[in-house]
Structures are given as C-alpha cells and as structure tokens.
Amino acid sequence: MAMGENELLALRYLLRQPDHSARPAELVKYLGVTSASITTMLDRLEKTGRIERLANPTDRRSIFVRATPHANEEVRETLGRMHGLMYDVAVGMSPEAQEHVVEFLRQMSDAVDGVDPVVTEETVDA
Template sequence: MRPLSPTEIARRLDITTAAVTSSIDRLTGLGHVERTPNPTDRRGVIVTAKPDSAAQAMSFLLPMIYSVDGVLDRFSEEEQELVGRYLEQVSAAYAEHLDDGAHSPVDA
C-alpha cells in the first residue's frame, strides 16, 4: 500500500478530512500508521501503514474469513447458487443507491 495524504484518504473514502484526521490519530496511537512529511508538498503529510500492521490485521481477519468459508461449504451447490444470487442482488441494490448520489446521514 502506498502512502497517501489525509486529503486523498478522505476523497477515496468519501468522508470528511476531520473524520480522517481522527482515524489517523487513533491508528497512529495504536502503532498501525505513521505520519511523515510529504516530499512533494512541504506543508503536508503523508500517512504510511507500518509493515507489520497488515500482517497483524490479516492474522485477525483470516480466521474469520476461513470460518465463513467453512459455513458456505455446509450448503449444497443449489443453496450456494441461491446465496450467490441474493448477494449479487443486494450488491446491485447498494450500488444503485450509491450511483444516485445518496449519502449517509453522517454527511448531512
């Protein structure tokens, strides 16, 4: 993952820079990221994930992912197809609302 400015993170996540700053403060305090001077903008900073942070996150997430995958293995092929169709339609419904420019109440 390449370093990004807080403004770029906010843009990509479609949240306020204040929310990003708060998140960065918390992640910095937990040792997951660090702020360094931006080499192309002397007034700015970039946020860089610490190398062991991704490994730490994956050590937490992978067991959950494998458990969910194991649950799916308990369904028949037909049931898996049904679950897949459901998830595709839910994803399309979410995308439709996002494409309409809908925002969460937090943005209001």
C-alpha cells in the same frame, strides 16, 4: 482488531499503495469523509501504532501517512482468519443452498441498482 470499518478500509488502502503510504487527502477521497474525520481517525491509528505520519520531503506543508509493519501483520491475520471462516461456511453449504444464496444476492444487487425484480416460477412459488 478493535477498529471501525473506515479504519480497516484506510489501512487496506495504505497497504495497497507503493511504500504503504498516501496523503490524507487521498484517504478523504477514497472513504468519502471529511478531512476532520480523517484527522481524528489517523490520530487513533497513530496512537495504536498502526500508522505513522511522515513529512513530505518535497513540500513541508503536507504529510504522508504510512501503514506500519504491525498494521500489515494485524490486517493480514484478521482478514485471513475471517476469510477462512467464511470459506468454511460456503463449502459447508449444499448446492441447493448455494443456489438460493446466489439468487438472493442477485436480487439484492438488482434492488440496489434499481432494477425491477424478475418474476420467475421460483419467485412465484416462494
């Protein structure tokens, strides 16, 4: 798709909204970036036909941005393909390998949350 992570997240956010639109300030809050960054990102998305800027009918000082049908199709196609590939990887794993992955992810989640690791026989043997 030739998009950065924030561009994809912004499009997914817009596609989940009624009318597939939102104010730029909502994207600033959602993504945790500056309004200058949003403006630059929206310029790129508009240039590639993924969003359109619309005047706010009740306030001429503000705008809405709306994801285009092209963006909707592109995001669905890309994420659908990616999800299919991810599913194939998961299904192809042995039950033992799946258990190891689940344990790894649990430990990583605990680490991010600042939880001390749980010492078990399995972690001592490792």
